[in-house]
Amino acid sequence: DIQMTQSPSSLSASVGDRVTITCRASQSISNYLNWYQQKPGKAPKLLIYTASTLQIGVPSRFSGSGSGTDFTLTISSLQPEDFATYYCHQSYTTPWTFGQGTKVEIK
Amino acid sequence: EVQLVESGGGLVKPGGFLRLSCTASGFTFSDYSMNWVRQAPGKGLEWVSSISSGSNYIYYADSVQGRFTISRDNARNSLYLQMNSLRAEDTAVYYCARATRLSLDAFDIWGQGTMVTVSS
Numbered sequence: 001d002i003q004m005t006q007s008p009s010s011l012s013a014s015v016g017d018r019v020t021i022t023c024r025a026s027q028s029i030s031n032y033l034n035w036y037q038q039k040p041g042k043a044p045k046l047l048i049y050t051a052s053t054l055q056i057g058v059p060s061r062f063s064g065s066g067s068g069t070d071f072t073l074t075i076s077s078l079q080p081e082d083f084a085t086y087y088c089h090q091s092y093t094t095p096w097t098f099g100q101g102t103k104v105e106i107k
Numbered sequence: 108e109v110q111l112v113e114s115g116g117g118l119v120k121p122g123g124f125l126r127l128s129c130t131a132s133g134f135t136f137s138d139y140s141m142n143w144v145r146q147a148p149g150k151g152l153e154w155v156s157s158i159s160s161g162s163n164y165i166y167y168a169d170s171v172q173g174r175f176t177i178s179r180d181n182a183r184n185s186l187y188l189q190m191n192s193l194r195a196e197d198t199a200v201y202y203c204a205r206a207t208r209l210s211l212d213a214f215d216i217w218g219q220g221t222m223v224t225v226s227s
Binding site for chain 2: 031032034036038042043044045046049050053055087089091094095096097098099100101
């Protein structure tokens with residue numbers, strides 16, 4: 001199975017900060033990497049697919065990069081509605097696997 | 108509106124069974140692969156099972172292989188998860204999620220989830 005490791009597990013940041021979350025795969029997954037945002041009590045929401053493609057309707061302050069084993073999600077200027085937990089997900093091969101999540105909290 | 112709505116969750120004793128349903132609307136259900144993903148209380152996301160658009164390809168996580176069965180009825184726009192021999196560790200919110208080849212199988216639409224609690 002492909003293991004997905006996110007870092008950090010949590011972070012505290014202020015509105016307006018630039019935030020970067022990393023995700024590392026245990027083997028190459030090309031660009032089969034997706035990012036989701038989840039708020040408490042809600043279903044996950046797709047933000048970015050194929051490592052860098054913004055899902056329709058997602059604000060442009062979100063961006064993704066990477067290929068192979070190392071990926072990043074960047075929020076260029078953190079907004080109040082961005083405080084949530086973020087998950088990476090590989091769709092390269094089954095079993096599909098998720099990172100453990102990164103909780104973004106208010107500083 | 109594109110929508111997935113799960114149902115069928117509840118409280119069940121260890122060793123018991125439940126059947127979850129997911130009803131799709133607003134898109135051509137038969138064009139898409141579908142998935143079940145679960146989330147234990149306070150924990151992360153865990154993929155459970157996938158089924159291709161025509162039910163030709165079915166996959167399971169090792170943790171549920173042999174106990175859970177995924178199926179779909181394209182005429183009814185419905186996805187199912189038959190869960191047998193339930194264990195305490197199966198306690199979770201269960202989400203159905205759509206996958207698209209366009210996005211290389213990212214899960215672009217999710218239901219609101221249905222809670223399954225396995226406890227005596």
